[in-house]
Amino acid sequence: MTRSPVLPSAPLPPPGDAERPIVTVDIVLLTILDGRLQAGLTQREREPAAGAWTLPGGWVHTDEDQDADDAAVRILRDKAGLESPYLEQLRTFSGKHRDSRGWSLSIAYYAMVPGHICERDNLRFRWAPIDAARSLPFDHAEILRTAVERVRSKTLYSSLPVHLMPETFTLSQLQLTYEHLLEMALDKRSFRRRIEELNVIEEIDGAFTTGAGHRPAQLYRRRPHAARLATSSSNLPVA
């Protein structure tokens, strides 16, 4: 192939800084609370939309963040007091009109934590049932909807919801979590078969629930290899 006689409308030097998009990271933080899927929201401190509750987010700090994953971890630490939640990139939302300050771009993530975490009350933070969060500012409602859709569809064939569980849990508790996520009842036998095949949790030898008025249940924990920061390929059905 020879040199092109006419150059395609190819990039010349990097665009002037003024034309560079605004780059942020936004996070859909999910948990199960009161038997419902809830999203973590923070209250904005300044314009635009000062005072409004939004998805936790922030600028990418090119001086301190190695990459966008890093920025997401930092933001969750600062805004929700979380140390190592399960975190995975969702997708990037961009455009001229999604933010009044100009052409902007948000690398969106979703994160999952067990219920009853995030109780630092010096934070402007609260949980909201996902149905009550339909009217978030910017395009945050769309980001939330996309994340919930992604999490629900992964729930159908993967072990993603184990990241909503506490350190130790029973199979019945895990099944309840799946049922709250999917908003449908699951068959106990099929559920247990599926989870066992996925091979992501393990029995804790000799550890059982006590004190309930019925037969004690085996306690389980996540297998250690279940990473907290996932690449998008890690929970696919096996080929």
Added chain:
Amino acid sequence: MTRSPVLPSAPLPPPGDAERPIVTVDIVLLTILDGRLQAGLTQREREPAAGAWTLPGGWVHTDEDQDADDAAVRILRDKAGLESPYLEQLRTFSGKHRDSRGWSLSIAYYAMVPGHICERDNLRFRWAPIDAARSLPFDHAEILRTAVERVRSKTLYSSLPVHLMPETFTLSQLQLTYEHLLEMALDKRSFRRRIEELNVIEEIDGAFTTGAGHRPAQLYRRRPHAARLATSSSNLPVA
């Protein structure tokens, strides 16, 4: 919840332009050629890596692109002469070290076209078998690997590969395309059952292949609703 006495390390005004990341779009353009999965590459015109073959990409033009999808469409038009290929966002790659010019961010897409398209030879463009493209500059090899992985895994449960087919095609040709993608043989009966259930292609009434030394084959086409620009949720298994 009351106002926080100590502000979290929250964003102050937007970072100065100099600290904004460099934002590009890169595209993994795929086709089947010579019975193998191949990627479309363009030759870089300037530093860094001038002369090297890379994934087609370019700056986001905040003045003319409505959003990142728009930028991807423009880049494919300019660099590969394509008008409406199937296009879907893959994920965003970012970091301090992926480009020598500084903290950069690439919104990666994958695109799929029928073979024997893109034959404008005033373009610095060529096809390369994906195995021969392991040593692309920047992190383009990783982006390519991620895209191929995504496409292969979607092939297992979706109709994605119909976008690699020409206007009209036979079921045997479609099966061959799946087999080239997955690098495995598929059972004819199961394949036809699956495709029929997906409901994405339709018989062309009375149109058959001719001239081959054997029984003619029914010709098919994509059903019109099969969008060329997909959101990530559109090809999921049904709930």
Added chain:
DNA sequence: CAAATAGTGTCTTTAAGACACTATAGT
């Protein structure tokens, strides 16, 4: 009619769902 590929019938194997049954704690 021989060769080659298109397309179908149907049996086998595997996975998913339904659902009853047994197990074991607390009261």
Added chain:
DNA sequence: ACTATAGTGTCTTAAAGACACTATTTG
């Protein structure tokens, strides 16, 4: 002994795979 939930056995149903068989063209 009764209740409530944990956990298992097993039959039924649906999906996937294997593979032989029929169909229809060209030469």
